[in-house]
Amino acid sequence: MAVRLVNGYRCCTVSPSPTALRCFLHHHNNFQLHSSTCFSISRRLRCRRISFGYESVRRYPAQSLVDMVMEELHSIRKRGVARASNKLGLETSDQLLENKPGKKTLQKGLLLEFKKDSERVLLAVVLKPDGKKNWMVSDQNGAMASIKPQQITFIVPGIKDFDHMEIPDFIQKAQDNLDPALLEFAWIELVEKNKSITVEELAEMMFGSAEPLESYSAYLLLSKDDVYFTTLETKGSYSVYGPRPAVQVEELMRRKHAKEAAERELEEFVNLLRSARDTPLHAKPPKSMWSSDEKNQIKIEILQAYAIDDCRNEDEKKTAGMILKAIGLPKTASAAMNLLIDIGYFPVHVNLDILKLKIHTDYAEEILMVAERLLLESPDQDEVERKDLTHLKVYAIDVDEADEHVQLDDALSATRLQDGRIKIWIHVADPTRLVQPGSIIDKEAMKRSTSVFLPSATYPMFPEKLAMEGMSLKQGKHCKAVTVSVVLHGGGGIAEYSVENSIIKPTYMLTYESATELLHLNLEEEAELRLLSEAATLRFQWRRRQGAIDASTLEARIKVTNPDDPEPSIKLYVENQADPAMRLVSEMMILCGEVMATFGSVNKIALPYRGQPQSNIDISDFAHLPEGPVRSSTIVKTMRAAEFDFRKPTRHGVLGLPGYVQFTSPIRRYMDLLAHYQVKAFLRGDSPPFSAGQLEGMASMVNMNIRLVRRLSSSSLRYWMIEYLRRQPKEKKFSALVLRFIKDRVAAILLMEVGIQGSAWVSLGVQVGDEVKVLVEEAHPRDDVLIFKEAQGI
Numbered sequence: 001m002a003v004r005l006v007n008g009y010r011c012c013t014v015s016p017s018p019t020a021l022r023c024f025l026h027h028h029n030n031f032q033l034h035s036s037t038c039f040s041i042s043r044r045l046r047c048r049r050i051s052f053g054y055e056s057v058r059r060y061p062a063q064s065l066v067d068m069v070m071e072e073l074h075s076i077r078k079r080g081v082a083r084a085s086n087k088l089g090l091e092t093s094d095q096l097l098e099n100k101p102g103k104k105t106l107q108k109g110l111l112l113e114f115k116k117d118s119e120r121v122l123l124a125v126v127l128k129p130d131g132k133k134n135w136m137v138s139d140q141n142g143a144m145a146s147i148k149p150q151q152i153t154f155i156v157p158g159i160k161d162f163d164h165m166e167i168p169d170f171i172q173k174a175q176d177n178l179d180p181a182l183l184e185f186a187w188i189e190l191v192e193k194n195k196s197i198t199v200e201e202l203a204e205m206m207f208g209s210a211e212p213l214e215s216y217s218a219y220l221l222l223s224k225d226d227v228y229f230t231t232l233e234t235k236g237s238y239s240v241y242g243p244r245p246a247v248q249v250e251e252l253m254r255r256k257h258a259k260e261a262a263e264r265e266l267e268e269f270v271n272l273l274r275s276a277r278d279t280p281l282h283a284k285p286p287k288s289m290w291s292s293d294e295k296n297q298i299k300i301e302i303l304q305a306y307a308i309d310d311c312r313n314e315d316e317k318k319t320a321g322m323i324l325k326a327i328g329l330p331k332t333a334s335a336a337m338n339l340l341i342d343i344g345y346f347p348v349h350v351n352l353d354i355l356k357l358k359i360h361t362d363y364a365e366e367i368l369m370v371a372e373r374l375l376l377e378s379p380d381q382d383e384v385e386r387k388d389l390t391h392l393k394v395y396a397i398d399v400d401e402a403d404e405h406v407q408l409d410d411a412l413s414a415t416r417l418q419d420g421r422i423k424i425w426i427h428v429a430d431p432t433r434l435v436q437p438g439s440i441i442d443k444e445a446m447k448r449s450t451s452v453f454l455p456s457a458t459y460p461m462f463p464e465k466l467a468m469e470g471m472s473l474k475q476g477k478h479c480k481a482v483t484v485s486v487v488l489h490g491g492g493g494i495a496e497y498s499v500e501n502s503i504i505k506p507t508y509m510l511t512y513e514s515a516t517e518l519l520h521l522n523l524e525e526e527a528e529l530r531l532l533s534e535a536a537t538l539r540f541q542w543r544r545r546q547g548a549i550d551a552s553t554l555e556a557r558i559k560v561t562n563p564d565d566p567e568p569s570i571k572l573y574v575e576n577q578a579d580p581a582m583r584l585v586s587e588m589m590i591l592c593g594e595v596m597a598t599f600g601s602v603n604k605i606a607l608p609y610r611g612q613p614q615s616n617i618d619i620s621d622f623a624h625l626p627e628g629p630v631r632s633s634t635i636v637k638t639m640r641a642a643e644f645d646f647r648k649p650t651r652h653g654v655l656g657l658p659g660y661v662q663f664t665s666p667i668r669r670y671m672d673l674l675a676h677y678q679v680k681a682f683l684r685g686d687s688p689p690f691s692a693g694q695l696e697g698m699a700s701m702v703n704m705n706i707r708l709v710r711r712l713s714s715s716s717l718r719y720w721m722i723e724y725l726r727r728q729p730k731e732k733k734f735s736a737l738v739l740r741f742i743k744d745r746v747a748a749i750l751l752m753e754v755g756i757q758g759s760a761w762v763s764l765g766v767q768v769g770d771e772v773k774v775l776v777e778e779a780h781p782r783d784d785v786l787i788f789k790e791a792q793g794i
Contacts, residue, residue, distance in 0.1 A: 152237055434470050
């Protein structure tokens, strides 16, 4: 039994089910109607008998029901919209508007709907005028408001003195009448004649009455409808509606169903997100779970793109915004990122810059297969020409002994000649014996441009196995290299040099710490290491006489061993660039660069010659500053960026050299690899593979990539340094060096134990170069917030 409220009274009928109607119509196939029409007819039959003032129940025998359905269907076919036109006198939209007041005068007691804001409409009763144009109303929530005529969206017809206390009951009864199938049935009757209709006339068609309640119900159906009817014209608070063409309705219904399906899909996805977010940290679903369903994977990828501001179009931004809104979050990139962390898709310490900068973190299978073949099949073109230097004691410094995946580019040897001069060998790994210019491996290396060294991971320029097993120097193993040998004058200048292919056997792999310790021990059996240190001192003094600038400072290095854990292990190293071992290595690398620039210039080889004008720096201008980080940080700010010339050397004023070519890291830096290609070809007697113009073109792209990697490395290091400080006890005091004053008593400081710069307000009397004690007041790595304050009373 179906029950319907009409005009506040109940009408009950027993009606045929939609299924029964569909079966019946199937056997009378001369009537072709949309399946939902069966529902409409069913509901229409339920309301055929309307009783006022009493409750009526009417039962129809089965044959009678069939007759009624046939009668209704024949009636529709025969009469079209005659019923509506005859009873209501349907007219054109202009005629309809002419017969209605274009602007109903507002008066006390009228019931109207008005727009409260962009998202809400309310019913209200008019109370009294408020000024010249506005009216005071009492809305459905019992609130008083002053509204403008422009806010009125509908005036309920037929009401003169409505009690505002009855608005909620009126709304409820109207809601009970909202059967969209009635609207569809009305559309079927009207579409054939393409006739216009008003709200009251539609109410008469659907409910058999144009009373206020029915008229408002019809209005609500029309206002919620975006399929069957369209507004043709509006005059004042009255509108005329027309049925959309059948083809348009079909398309709108298709879109509506697609939208509803998308909304259901979105709701299911949001429920998955909520469930994953509320799951304990140790039980979060694996990342692979989100890719098991293609639709969910697409949405997760859209959220990820939104988090890094990399959405491809407005639709993706809209989808991400809908997901965030549905889950109760603001439509911001940080909200998307935090959500992906909360569901376990991102680790807590995810490095979004890797995604933003599109850093390559793995290799395609094709590249890995080619790398494997190179290890097995590549002959050494220079084998006959290689000089055997395996008798030399070879030191490889700058190695983290705890890291099994480190790639070693260079190593050092030294001896004292009979005339007292020092001879140095700088051995550089020889990757070009495996990789040829223009090969698939070479192109991949150029695309990457450099290895990426982060506290939490290393992403090598070459596939790791190729670099480790075929290119890297290894302790105790015979290794192929390019060796630069140099004999120094007593004052540190270059007396003679040579460049040749070689075979070496590295003796020691040392960290800076262990190398410094050996130097301090001054062991007789490590005389070669002491010679290297002596040569480094000579070179440094020589370069200073040539105008070199000492910009050594404290440098932080962090290693994170388990970055995907919520509380990963962080190990901090602070390296002083003036440390004997670091000075030794840097001076030997600079020496190699000077030799290669000279070698290239003499033999007219196109190379990436690196220069750096001094900007007319007068060191005496900084003599008043304490030596070390204070002076260095000030000088660095005056330096100009490095410049390249690919035809001839240019002066590198900061290093105090007439020319310089980076040559010692061909496994890690593509610019060094380019220099190797050119030099190795010359050593074989071949023409270098690249002209100066070609080198310049490649260098432009490579240097752009290097700048991106530097940004990534810098931001990643700072993130983990701040995270390290965040974990320290709040009461811990740090020694800080005052580098300069930024404004008033706000000083730029350098934390000596951490190697990070920041700023803090310091007391009166504190000068540049002084050491102060500071506390970490705030440390938020994700927001790059680090605030210090001076520890008072110390």
